[in-house]
Amino acid sequence: MTMTDDRQERIRNRAHQIWQEEGQPAGHHERHWHQAAADVDREDAGSPSTGKKPAKKATAVGKAKAAPKEEKAAAKASKPKASKPKKAAK
Template sequence: MSTDDKRIREFAYQIWESEGKPEGHESRHWEMARKLADAEALAPKKSPKAAGSKTADAKTPAAKPKAPAAAKAKPASAAKVIPPGEKAAEKKPRATKKPPAN
């Protein structure tokens, strides 16, 4: 069995599993797997530099770290933390509008 055949078999199995292991869809799974394997074979190979390899030049400046996630503002709808032993303020239900009498 060639490497391509093994890859197609792997893809077909993953598709079959992802769909809940249905019976009677083998030909469709194999066709989808063949197309995926063909697309994978045609895709350009990434260079080690593009893949984030640690073998990059030492002269290359390091990327600036991003701001921590905690520094981002919380949305107004974020739930408030209630200390233990305290009850949350209960919201009163809105009164429903009665339809006009005709």
């Protein structure tokens, strides 16, 4: 097996792994291939194995970021304060 064949096989295996991690979506083979090639190139360059992290699913919805403190304070200030019930006179 030549060096090029070995690289192609590594890319093929990595692309398959990416495809599986993303839930086996149809029609994304080119993106998976290019991502896999970049991962293999990074490995060959001696960079940390950043390609080993699972890819995010394309259909996943990210968590909403927390509102900045100023927005939270403004929202809190705009809410009407609940008043305590008054004691009945005897």
